[in-house]
Amino acid sequence: AEVKKIAVIAGDGIGPEVVNEAIKVLKRVEELYGYRFEFEHGLFGGIAIDEKGTPLPDETLQMCRSADAVLLGAVGGPKWDNNPKELRPETGLLGIRKELGLFSNLRPAVVFDCLIEASTLKREVLEGTDLIVVRELTGGIYFGDKFRREGPGGEEAVDTSVYSVMEVERIVRQAFEIARKRRKKLASVDKANVLETSRLWRETVNRIAPEYPDVELEHILVDNCAMQLLRRPASFDVIVTENMFGDILSDEAAMLTGSIGMLASASLGEGSFGLYEPVHGSAPDIAGKGIANPLATILSAAMMLRYTFNYADAADSIEKAVQDVLNAGHRTADIAVDSSKAISTEQMGSLVAEHMRKV
Numbered sequence: 153a154e155v156k157k158i159a160v161i162a163g164d165g166i167g168p169e170v171v172n173e174a175i176k177v178l179k180r181v182e183e184l185y186g187y188r189f190e191f192e193h194g195l196f197g198g199i200a201i202d203e204k205g206t207p208l209p210d211e212t213l214q215m216c217r218s219a220d221a222v223l224l225g226a227v228g229g230p231k232w233d234n235n236p237k238e239l240r241p242e243t244g245l246l247g248i249r250k251e252l253g254l255f256s257n258l259r260p261a262v263v264f265d266c267l268i269e270a271s272t273l274k275r276e277v278l279e280g281t282d283l284i285v286v287r288e289l290t291g292g293i294y295f296g297d298k299f300r301r302e303g304p305g306g307e308e309a310v311d312t313s314v315y316s317v318m319e320v321e322r323i324v325r326q327a328f329e330i331a332r333k334r335r336k337k338l339a340s341v342d343k344a345n346v347l348e349t350s351r352l353w354r355e356t357v358n359r360i361a362p363e364y365p366d367v368e369l370e371h372i373l374v375d376n377c378a379m380q381l382l383r384r385p386a387s388f389d390v391i392v393t394e395n396m397f398g399d400i401l402s403d404e405a406a407m408l409t410g411s412i413g414m415l416a417s418a419s420l421g422e423g424s425f426g427l428y429e430p431v432h433g434s435a436p437d438i439a440g441k442g443i444a445n446p447l448a449t450i451l452s453a454a455m456m457l458r459y460t461f462n463y464a465d466a467a468d469s470i471e472k473a474v475q476d477v478l479n480a481g482h483r484t485a486d487i488a489v490d491s492s493k494a495i496s497t498e499q500m501g502s503l504v505a506e507h508m509r510k511v
């Protein structure tokens with residue numbers, strides 16, 4: 153088979169720990185299916201600041217550009233939190249998304265029946281939950297002008313949020329297309345009662361909606377959505393929203409599944425190229441202990457196989473193996489009911505690899 157180039161940027165904290173397990177599973181895919189991957193590693197985030205003086209070195213960006221897909225761990229940590237903007241790991245993360253044109257961030261939250269007890273919510277509420285957050289990733293308040301100035305009340309900080317019709321249209325179209333292939337329900341989340349960007353967002357959604365008469369559309373204000381996600385999560389199918397609302401709602405959605413350690417993501421642009429990363433961060437509180445849940449990263453690798461490489465068979469085999477391992481009762485600490493029986497990051501990765509079958 154054709155060799156696919158995967159740029160690996162593991163980053164900081166638990167990033168390298170969970171990425172190793174995803175690579176283990178991808179190597180198992182090579183054995184089972186005969187697909188071929190070439191892994192190239194690059195510095196990114198805090199470690200890149202320490203070694204190269206910038207969170208996103210040019211050579212890392214070039215490596216990503218010349219790859220077919222990117223596998224990312226996580227970045228950040230207390231060591232760099234008080235650095236100026238250009239020397240913060242998170243700036244590198246925003247930079248790579250922008251540079252690679254990855255405006256669409258897909259974050260599926262699926263409740264596995266055997267993990268319902270791991271969630272803080274009740275079984276009756278969670279049963280049947282299977283939703284996907286489609287988060288706009290390269291606009292909004294993350295990327296607008298930011299500055300400090302003197303005001304009458306002393307120093308002021310300003311963040312601006314900007315959205316163009318083009319930016320809203322392309323993400324909303326993607327969300328409608330995704331809804332079409334699922335249960336045909338789309339919830340567009342905004343704050344149109346207050347924000348101008350949200351008013352443009354809603355107008356744009358309404359203008360596009362007639363092109364998708366088969367998709368049932370609901371507009372919902374973000375505060376209400378945050379509440380409904382806990383009250384009736386199973387009623388959501390596709391949720392489309394702007395950058396910051398999507399960031400917040402997807403962490404909330406993670407807790408429906410039992411742990412942020414379960415939530416995978418794909419960041420896509422116009423073509424098949426994609427960046428795949430867990431939704432969680434570098435988890436400094438557990439880094440280096442070997443106890444992080446690698447399933448979010450492993451499931452992100454499955455999304456890579458599905459969306460960028462079109463290897464649906466291999467993606468299915470990973471997702472099925474994850475199900476089987478969980479059904480057999482194996483748990484990392486974050487999803488364990490009895491934490492004395494929790495297994496390590498490496499054990500979880502190996503179990504998934506061992507459970508994979510050619511399907």
Ligand code: NAD
Pocket residue numbers: 166170225226227228229230242245412413414429430431432433434435436437438443444445446448486
């Ligand atoms: P976090 O997601 O790193 O951690 C939140 C909590 O969830 C912690 O208690 C952590 O131990 C736990 N957790 C996260 N992932 C886990 C996993 N795989 N298994 C088990 N438990 C897990 O969020 P935070 O603490 O707010 O941020 C820590 C750092 O990570 C910050 O510097 C932040 O900027 C950065 N961050 C990076 C990304 C990214 O790289 N994509 C995403 C979010 C946060």
Ligand code: IPM
Pocket residue numbers: 228242245246399431433
């Ligand atoms: C995420 C993270 C990032 C974001 C941070 C680390 C910049 O929280 O990927 O969800 O807000 O997008």
Ligand code: MN
Pocket residue numbers: 399400403431
């Ligand atoms: Mn986040």
